[in-house]
Each structure stands twice: as C-alpha cells, then as structure tokens.
Amino acid sequence: xxxxxxxxxxxxxxxxxxxxxxxxxxxxxxxxxxxxxxxxxxxxxxxxxxxxxxxxxxxxxxxxxxxxxxxxxxxxxxxxxxxxxxxxxxxxxxxxxxxxxxxxxxxxxxxxxxxxxxxxxxxxxxxxxxxxxxxxxxxxxxxxxxxxxxxxxxxxxxxxxxxxxxxxxxxxxxxxxxxxxxxxxxxxxxxxxxxxxxxxxxxxxxxxxxxxxxxxxxxxxxxxxxxxxxxxxxxxxxxxxxxxxxxxxxxxxxxxxxxxxx
Amino acid sequence: xxxxxxxxxxxxxxxxxxxxxxxxxxxxxxxxxxxxxxxxxxxxxxxxxxxxxxxxxxxxxxxxxxxxxxxxxxxxxxxxxxxxxxxxxxxxxxxxxxxxxxxxxxxxxxxxxxxxxxx
Numbered sequence: 496x497x498x499x500x501x502x503x504x505x506x507x508x509x510x511x512x513x514x515x516x517x518x519x520x521x522x523x524x525x526x527x528x529x530x531x532x533x534x535x536x537x538x539x540x541x542x543x544x545x546x547x548x549x550x551x552x553x554x555x556x557x558x559x560x561x562x563x564x565x566x567x568x569x570x571x572x573x574x575x576x577x578x579x580x581x582x583x584x585x586x587x588x589x590x591x592x593x594x595x596x597x598x599x600x601x602x603x604x605x606x607x608x609x610x611x612x613x614x615x616x617x618x619x620x621x622x623x624x625x626x627x628x629x630x631x632x633x634x635x636x637x638x639x640x641x642x643x644x645x646x647x648x649x650x651x652x653x654x655x656x657x658x659x660x661x662x663x664x665x666x667x668x669x670x671x672x673x674x675x676x677x678x679x680x681x682x683x684x685x686x687x688x689x690x691x692x693x694x695x696x697x698x699x700x701x702x703x704x705x706x707x708x709x710x711x712x713x714x715x716x717x718x719x720x721x722x723x724x725x726x727x728x729x730x731x732x733x734x735x736x737x738x739x740x741x742x743x744x745x746x747x748x749x750x751x752x753x754x755x756x757x
Numbered sequence: 758x759x760x761x762x763x764x765x766x767x768x769x770x771x772x773x774x775x776x777x778x779x780x781x782x783x784x785x786x787x788x789x790x791x792x793x794x795x796x797x798x799x800x801x802x803x804x805x806x807x808x809x810x811x812x813x814x815x816x817x818x819x820x821x822x823x824x825x826x827x828x829x830x831x832x833x834x835x836x837x838x839x840x841x842x843x844x845x846x847x848x849x850x851x852x853x854x855x856x857x858x859x860x861x862x863x864x865x866x867x868x869x870x871x872x873x874x875x876x
Binding site: 499502505545546547550551554560561564565567568571581582583584585586587588589590594598602609620642643646685688694695734737740741743744 | 862
C-alpha cells in the first residue's frame with residue numbers, strides 16, 4: 496500500500512455511524528480504528544503529498560493548506576456531533592495502522608484523562624471587533640481646513656473619537672469576557688486575528704475560546720446574543736460549537752511551546 | 758470541502774445550531790485551531806509545526822505567492838507599518854508632505870499679514 500495513515504482525532508468508541516458521505520482529506524472516507532478501548536479516526540492519504548519533504552512544501556501553499564485544514568475540521572466537526580473527540584493537530588501521519596496502534600498504547604492514559612475532562616463539553620469562540628472608523632475623506636478634509644489650527648483641531652477630534660471608541664471597546668470586551676467566563680468551565684485568550692486571513696471587517700480586539708458543557712451551551716449562546724446590540728461601533732461574533740481544540744494544552748507532552756499561540 | 762449539509766445532525770437536540778462554521782467558516786478560525794491548537798503527537802512523518810507559527814506561515818505563504826495573495830485581496834503586509842518598511846516610509850512621507858503643505862500655507866498667511874501690520 497502506498498498510502499499513509501492520517502489521524503484526525505482520538506475518541507471513545509461511539510455508537511452512531513459516521514455519515515456515508517463524510518469525506519476527509521483528499522476526499523477519502525474516514526474510518527474508525529479501535530484499539531485498547533479507544534478509537535482513532537483515520538483516513539488514507541497519498542505518500543506523494545504527506546511524506547516529510549512533500550508536506551513541508553505543501554504547507555507553504557495557501558490553497559492546499561486551506562483545503563486540508565477545512566477537510567480536517569470537517570471530520571472533527573462531524574465527530575463533535577456524535578461524541579467528544581480529542582482533535583489532533585493538522586498533519587499527524589503514520590506509515591500504517593500498526594503505527595497508529597502503538598501511538599494509542601503509548602498515550603492511552605493521557606487520552607483517557609483528557610477525554611474524562613472534556614467529555615460532554617464543547618468550545619465556543621467569541622470575537623469582538625471595533626468597526627472601522629467611518630470613512631472620512633482623509634486627503635480632502637485637511638486640505639479644506641481653513642487654517643493650520645483648524646486642521647490640527649479636526650485631526651485631534653478625529654483621533655479623540657477613535658480613542659474613545661477603542662476605550663469603550665476595551666471596557667466592553669473585558670466585561671463580556673468576565674460574564675462569559677462565569678458561564679464557562681475554562682477559557683483561553685487567543686491573539687487577535689489579522690483581517691487578511693479572516694476577511695472580517697473592523698479590528699479584532701478580543702479573540703477568546705470558552706469551554707462549555709453541552710447542557711449549558713444554549714444559555715451561553717443566548718448570553719452572547721443578548722450583548723450583540725449593546726454597544727454601537729462594536730461587533731460581537733460567535734463561532735462553534737467546536738471540538739475542544741483550545742483546551743488540550745494540558746495534555747501531557749503538549750507543554751512545550753504550545754502555550755498562548757503567537 | 759465541507760458543506761453545511763454534510764454533517765450528521767444531532768438527533769432531536771436542543772443543542773444550538775452551529776454558528777459561523779460550514780463551508781463559509783473563517784479560514785483564520787480554522788487555521789488557528791487545526792495548526793496552532795489540538796493535541797501534538799509525533800507521528801511517523803516528522804514535521805515540526807511548532808516552528809511554523811501562524812504568522813510565519815502566512816508571511817511565507819504570501820511571500821511565496823504574492824500575485825495569488827493580491828488576487829485574494831491579501832496585501833496587508835504592504836500597508837502595515839509594523840511589517841513593511843515601505844509602508845513605514847510611505848506613512849512618514851505622507852505625514853511630511855502634509856506638514857510641509859501646512860507650513861507653506863501658514864507662511865503664506867504670515868507673509869500676507871506682515872506688510873499690513875508694519876506701517
């Protein structure tokens with residue numbers, strides 16, 4: 496066989512079958528590999544794309560990376576609806592099934608501990624954006640200023656308005672984060688996102704992840720929804736439910752360098 | 758790859774509908790999770806993603822394919838003063854030109870005033 500084994504996640508055995516039309520990376524259907532009372536969700540990937548050299552080059556290709564990341568997330572997403580998966584980092588690849596089995600044996604205690612802790616919980620992402628300042632004709636306005644003093648005053652006012660919005664956004668984000676933390680079991684603050692990749696408008700001032708019990712999720716979502724019209728010029732965005740990606744850091748062996756991202 | 762209809766639905770649940778995921782999911786949301794989070798296990802294929810942090814990847818991707826990036830509307834590195842020395846230069850040049858213009862106008866005003874004030 497020329498294929499390699501790509502592992503998406505480790506979970507406890509689950510009864511619900513994976514959807515027949517579910518596809519993973521490269522369109523291959525994911526399969527379940529059961530071992531020592533745990534299951535690894537795997538699919539076959541071509542060696543031409545996933546050998547070390549090939550992979551290093553592919554990771555530089557934004558189209559390939561985007562497609563692969565979406566496919567990986569698609570499988571994790573499907574698993575999240577039927578069980579509590581421990582999502583593995585993108586591109587965890589073994590030569591064959593026996594490699595996957597050895598990995599499960601080597602880490603089974605860690606997997607069980609993490610599964611116990613995350614069982615029945617999902618991750619919600621909450622981002623706060625400051626909307627861009629209202630489009631002002633940057634070049635035209637100063638030119639029309641009647642005097643230098645007038646020009647400086649206008650500039651000061653515009654800067655002042657923006658400062659005020661920022662301050663308000665910061666206060667809002669902090670109070671929202673406190674409220675949501677109260678409804679979550681754990682939380683993580685991620686670095687703000689760059690608009691180039693997210694294609695979102697405005698500037699990202701809060702990028703947080705919350706670990707919430709499934710049973711408490713409805714209430715959590717409602718809490719977020721209620722804040723949406725609270726503050727003009729400030730936008731709240733909710734994503735999820737995600738598998739508990741942001742809460743696997745304490746997993747043994749993840750300690751080095753896997754802290755707070757960028 | 759994924760379509761919103763392609764996921765199994767939780768049966769008869771009060772579980773909230775997914776927000777912001779599916780085929781339209783923000784790429785940054787997905788990348789920050791699948792690249793930067795998740796459990797790290799050394800597979801048979803060794804690739805150290807820890808060395809390639811998200812920003813580095815973005816920059817390297819963009820530098821590797823500037824035309825493609827521009828096509829996608831990704832050009833922030835050109836205008837972000839923190840990342841581009843050219844942007845920094847442009848910002849200073851713009852500010853300088855603006856100030857010079859102001860100064861010229863002020864001098865003009867002063868110039869017009871001086872003869873009137875000096876009898």
